[in-house]
Structure formats: C-alpha cells, structure tokens
Amino acid sequence: MFHRRYIIICLALICVLFLISTVEAQKIMSIQIKESQLRITPSFLGKITAKLSYGERVTVLQEKGAWKKVSIPGKNVQGWIHETALTSKSIVLKAGRGTVGTSVTGREIALAGKGFNEEVEAQYKKNNKNLDYTWINQMETMKVSPEQMEDFIAGGNLVFGAEGSNP
Amino acid sequence: MNKLSRYAILLTLAALTGCAAVETVTTIATDVGVQSGALTKAQGESIRRSTQAVSRSMEDFTPEQEYYIGRSVGAVVLTKYSVLSDAKINAYLNLLGQTLAMASDMPELFGGYHFLALDSDDINAFATPGGHIFVTRGLIRCCRTEDALAAVLAHEIGHVQLRHGMKAIEKGRVTEALAILVQESAKSFGSEDVIKLTREFGGAISDIANTMINNGYSRAYEYQADAVSVTILKRTGYNPAALIDMLNVMARQMKPGGNDFARTHPSPQSRIAELKDNSRIALTSIEPPAVRKERFTKAVGHLL
Secondary structure (H helix, E strand, C coil): CHHHHHHHHHHHHHHHHHHHHHHHHCCEEEECCCEEEEECCCCCCCCEEEEEECCCEEEEEEEECCEEEEECCCCCCEEEEEHHHEECCEEECCCCCCCCCCCCCCCCEEECCCCCCHHHHHHHHHHCCCCCCHHHHHHHCCCCCHHHHHHHHHHCCCCCCCCCCCC | CCHHHHHHHHHHHHHHCCCCCHHHHHHHHHHHHHHHCCCCHHHHHHHHHHHHHHHCCHHHCCHHHHHHHHHHHHHHHHHHCCECCCHHHHHHHHHHHHHHHHCCCCCCCCCCCEEEEECCCCCCEEECCCCEEEEEHHHHCCCCCHHHHHHHHHHHHHHHHCCHHHHCCCHHHHHHHHHHHHHCCCCCCCHHHHHHHHHHHHHHHHHHHHHHHHHCCCHHHHHHHHHHHHHHHHHHCCCCHHHHHHHHHHHHHCCCCCCCHHHHCCCHHHHHHHHHHHHCCCCCCCCCCHHHHHHHHHHHHHHC
C-alpha cells in the first residue's frame, strides 16, 4: 500500500519534470535590455536582421553556445541573439495599468521601469545635490557601430571569435 | 505513511530543487505530497517558503535596475574625479573597450558598456554594475601598448561580468529592497514606497562606491578580474602577457600609500605571481604589430 502510493507520487513528479522540459524546448523569452539586435549569424559582427526593444518576446528555435536563434511571434523574421540579452521572465511594461493579474508572482515577471528606476534616481538626486549626471548621460551616447568595430579588429590585426568566445 | 517512504519523497524533493524550475516543481511536488498525506500542510508550506527565500537574491535585480544603480555609482565616482574631456581618447577607449566587451561572457548589458577617461595622475579605474567604466590618465600611462590598455579595460569588464559591484551591496539591504519590490510588484508604487526604495537605493550606492573607492574588493575578486582579462585578451588576439607588462610598469609608477590602486588592489607583484601560477601566461614579450602601435600612439601618445 505504502509502496504503491510512493510509486504514484514519484511518477507524478517525473511527469512534471518531463512536462517542464518539453515546455522549455519551445520557450518564449523576453528582451531584458534597452535595445537589441537579431543577426544573420551567431556573432556580434553578423549582419543585423531586426531590432528589438525592451520587453519584446521571441520564440527560441535553436541554440549554439551562448547564442540563440529566435523568431519574433507574428513576424516573418529570424535571427541570432546572445543569451545575455534574454530572460525567461516575461517583462511587463507599464505595470499597474491593468494587465498584471494578482496571481502572477514577482518571480515569473519583471516589471519594466519598476524598483530602482528613473523616479528613484530623481529622488536620490534631489537628496544629493552634489551629484551631476551630465557626463554619465554624455558617456552613454558614446556608441560604436558594428562597422567601426569590424574596421578596428581588421585594422589592428585582431581576431574575433578565438578560443571559444562569442564569435 | 511509513517513515521510509516519507524520507524517499523528501529526498526526491531535495533532488528536484537542483533543477532550473525549482519553484514550480516544489509547489507541485509539495501539493502532491500534502494531498497524498506524505506531508502535513504546514510542512508543505514551509518547504515552499524556504525555496522562495533561497531563490530570492541579488539575481532578482533586473539588468535595468543594475543600470540605474550603475548611473548613480558613476555620478559618485565623478564627485571624486574630473573627466578628461578629450574626445580623441574617449572615442578610442570606447572603440577598444566595447570591442573587448563583445568578447566577454557578459556582452549585453541593459545600456551597454561605456568608457570615460578621468583627469588624474592617480592610478585608478572603476566599473559600475551598469557598465560605466572609468580609467584615470595615471593608469593609461602604465600602458605602453594597445595590448596593455586592452588588459586594463578587460579587467574592468571582468568586474562587471562577475557582478562584483552588486556583490558589494550588504545582504540585508538586498533583502529589504527586494521585499518592497515583491510586495508591490503587481501595482504602481506610491510615494511612500519611492521614499523607502530611494533609501535602499542610496544605501546600495554607498556600499558599492565605498568598496570601489575606499576599501577595494577582495584580493580574490581582483585575481578573478585578471583571469577574465586574460580570457578576453586571448579571444580577441591580444597578447595576454601585456597585462604583466602593464603591472610591471604600474609597480614602478605607483606611489606607496597612495589613495588609489596602492590602497584598493593587491600589489602588482602579487597579481603577477597569481597570473603566472594560474593563467600560465608565457612571459615572452611580443611586440604588437606596427599598425596597432601606430594607432595607439596616435590616440593616447600625447598623454604618455
């Protein structure tokens, strides 16, 4: 009797694990950074096929090292993206405006713009008048294009993708 | 229910907690356990609660929040140091640094990596959790080649990748801040919550800035960042021995008792010893190709 119950419980747990791994195989992930790109090859030097912004969802089709080939639901676009740009949490933009049900916990979702955010920064700045963010804003505008990066690598006899990196 | 099968279920539960979907599995498993009578309701609750407590940690800060922490840590760094407003140097630092960052294990940050030179003879550098990386003129002067400067920037990228800044935040503060976030996660913050959060935010900024500017990270963290630097240098085709060359120059230029790396970092000699032991870098000093030497001199030559 006890044994039978034990076997049933263990089988149930195995089923749960199996279900979870099946779901994982076709998982939906969200962009967790301000802006990101899909590329034709799994490399930062690959040609860009699409641009994505914070919170957008993608379906994972294939994995290769730290890169994932994804598609955008409802659009006929595919491309490679580095895993550090993605989260398995679903990101909810504009929280508190209806769509977030009470049954959803903080572990399954991440609320964009919540927590330590612009509002908290503004309050902190108000309390610390000696802080100046001018150069912080300025340095954030210093961006390098993939073309400039490619020229820099070729022009300096460098390589990209040696010894198991993100080629 | 006999004791043996109860233990067997608990063991299965413990084994399951090792997998990625910890909470989902635990919730369902405890439900099954409770329904079958293997666990009391209270036992089930307690397993669920402790799993949540364990998994609620620093990892729960989103990259967006780390970005905002980073901005303010950067603003605090800039109360101690002035910016070297030299467009040529800053463009070169970003070209070099952003290329290196793409070869790291953490190439994507919420707002990306950005580099800025500081106008000081101190030998110093800082990296915020948001990817804002600062390096002083004094430290740039320790670099005789682009390879050496790459080693310096890659070391700072290492601190970001390994989240050393975030780990400097006191544990209690992390729990406190996340508690507010979790409670309030399904609705908008009221002004009282903003005040509470700002207090925790300010505390986190102080913890990180104090560690970076005054106390320094642990020796272990510095050695780890050196190891990441070596990895990135190898991946991009730079000579990893340039890190040792830079440290040798630093050893000569560093003023004992200085309020910079002399205070916050292990001595250049112990970093070199660690690199020789653990990263097994060949000490052959290979001259960088002429094209690389030329562009390095063009970009930073007037500072050296």
